[in-house]
Structures are given as structure tokens and as C-alpha cells.
Amino acid sequence: MQTDFRNRVFLPVLLPLLILLGMAAFIGVFALTLLYSTHEASLMLAAVAAGGILFVISLAASQDKLDPVRRGVLGVAVLVPFLIGGAYAAGLIGDIGDEERMINVEPPAEAPEDAILAAENDQEFCLPSNGDCEPTEFWSVAAQDEAQFIYLFENRDDAAPHNLSIRELEGDRDDPQPGEVIHEGELLTSVGEVTENVEPGLEPGDYYFVCDVHASTMTGVLEVTDNGGEDNGDDAGEA
Ligand SMILES: [Cu+2]
Incomplete structure (x- = not known):
């Protein structure tokens, strides 16, 4: 047995x-x-x-x-x-x-391609594209996660330190004024880049962005756009 x-x-x-x-x-x-x-x-x-x-x-x-x-x-x-x-x-x-x-250990966050801004001088921010950098006072980024908003700031200027901070927008796009601080970006004293993590994320709407070192010249309006993909998807149904 x-x-x-x-x-x-x-x-x-x-x-x-x-x-x-x-x-x-x-x-x-x-x-x-x-x-x-x-x-x-x-x-x-x-x-x-x-x-x-x-x-x-x-x-x-x-x-x-x-x-x-x-x-x-x-x-x-x-x-x-x-x-x-x-x-x-x-x-x-x-x-x-x-x-x-x-x-x-959290994996390093990565900024989407539209959430990248750079500084080449102390007069304005610029939008990197094809190796160039287009001076801009307007920055449009698609809405991201509710929990966090990730962006990349590049300092391409070896003559001055810069950062990229996000604040509430007072006034409007034609006359943007800085409101309450939402996120203070790290100061880059030399050429380099930094990934910023805004928590909680940014709701769709307008915000004010600024370099805290050059707050009178390096400013602009950040528009966080609603991607709205879900609504379009529903409407495109066969009904
Ligand atoms: Cu600056």
C-alpha cells in the first residue's frame, strides 16, 4: 500500500x-x-x-x-x-x-513633450522646438494627472541663474499679474535641466509662470487645456 x-x-x-x-x-x-x-x-x-x-x-x-x-x-x-x-x-x-x-524608490517622473520650457537669457522664456527656442509669453500644456503636474525646465543660459515657478493668475491674459504661489521651481545656477512635480496637479485653466530671479521680464501665462477626448469619443458613436 x-x-x-x-x-x-x-x-x-x-x-x-x-x-x-x-x-x-x-x-x-x-x-x-x-x-x-x-x-x-x-x-x-x-x-x-x-x-x-x-x-x-x-x-x-x-x-x-x-x-x-x-x-x-x-x-x-x-x-x-x-x-x-x-x-x-x-x-x-x-x-x-x-x-x-x-x-x-519612485521611478523618475517624465515630462510630456508639451510641458517643456527653457531660458536662454533674462528677458523671456522660450519654447524649445527643433533645436531652436522660440521666445514666448504663452505656454499651452494638456491637462495631466489630478495628483501631479510634471514639467521640465531647461536653463540654456550660462550667464544667469533661472527657475520656472507657477502661480495663480490674477487679472487676465492681456494683463497677467502674479497671484499666490502654487509651485516654486528649483533654481538652476548653470546650464542644465530639472523636472518639476506640482502636487496636486493643475486643473484646466490659466496660470501665471515666472522666473523668480527675473520676475519683471521673464513671465507669461500657462494655459492647461482640457483634452476633452472622452466627450468627443461619446459623440462619435454610431447612435
Ligand atoms: Cu531668469
Whole structure:
């Protein structure tokens, strides 16, 4: 009866299932270990673990039989990096700040193509297009996420520092005046670019943009346009 169970259930069904479960558990725990480590530590652990596994496989394949002592040494050699990595990720050794853990690192935000503005001098902002930069006092950007509005500011001027800040618009487009500060852009003291993240996002409407260093000349009106794609889609139905 026992041999029967072994031959008909355990060997063909349960054993492969257990091996699969074991592999899944191992991959899950390893993934968690990497996610809860820092970027550098997880890269190092992945490299060491891959090296260890390759070493063991090549050694096992090159010899007919390993004696128990060698097997033990190999097992420990492979396990140690995982244990150290696991203990590090779990906070048992070392000291990782929560914001350094891979699981908490946010992917860098990217500004849509229409949400890019640049500065070439201290007289006005300009709209980059085809390698050129068109001076402008008007900047139209499609509405983005409710939670955030992302834009890119490029400083192309090596003679003066600039930033790009967003404020409420007082007055109107013909006579724009700065209102309350919504977002203060980072000051770029040399040539470079910075991605700005306005939270919460900007509702469709008009806003005032300004370089805080040259607030009398470098100003303009930002229009956040409603994309309105959903309404059009409904109207275009077959009804
Ligand atoms: Cu400026």
C-alpha cells in the first residue's frame, strides 16, 4: 500500500508539486529580499547569488559524486550570501532608511513633450522646438494627472541663474499679474535641466509662470487645456 502511494501519487504528482512550490517560495523570498534592500545591496546580492549558483552547478556537474563534507561546504557557501542579504533587508544587520529601500524608490517622473520650457537669457522664456527656442509669453500644456503636474525646465543660459515657478493668475491674459504661489521651481545656477512635480496637479485653466530671479521680464501665462477626448469619443458613436 505504501509503495503504491509512493509510486502513483508521491513520485509523479506530489514531489514535482513540492519542488515547484519550493522554487516559487525561494523566488518570492529572494524578490522580497531585493525589494527591501538598497539599490547597491540588491545589485551586489544578485551578482554574488548568481556567481554562487553557477559555481555550485559547475562543480556538481564536473564530479560524479561529492562527499557529504564538500556538499555541506557548498551548501553553506551558497546559503551565506542569501542569509546575509535577508538579514540586511529585514533590518537585522546594517541600517537602511525606509526611503532607500528599492520598494519605496519612485521611478523618475517624465515630462510630456508639451510641458517643456527653457531660458536662454533674462528677458523671456522660450519654447524649445527643433533645436531652436522660440521666445514666448504663452505656454499651452494638456491637462495631466489630478495628483501631479510634471514639467521640465531647461536653463540654456550660462550667464544667469533661472527657475520656472507657477502661480495663480490674477487679472487676465492681456494683463497677467502674479497671484499666490502654487509651485516654486528649483533654481538652476548653470546650464542644465530639472523636472518639476506640482502636487496636486493643475486643473484646466490659466496660470501665471515666472522666473523668480527675473520676475519683471521673464513671465507669461500657462494655459492647461482640457483634452476633452472622452466627450468627443461619446459623440462619435454610431447612435
Ligand atoms: Cu531668469
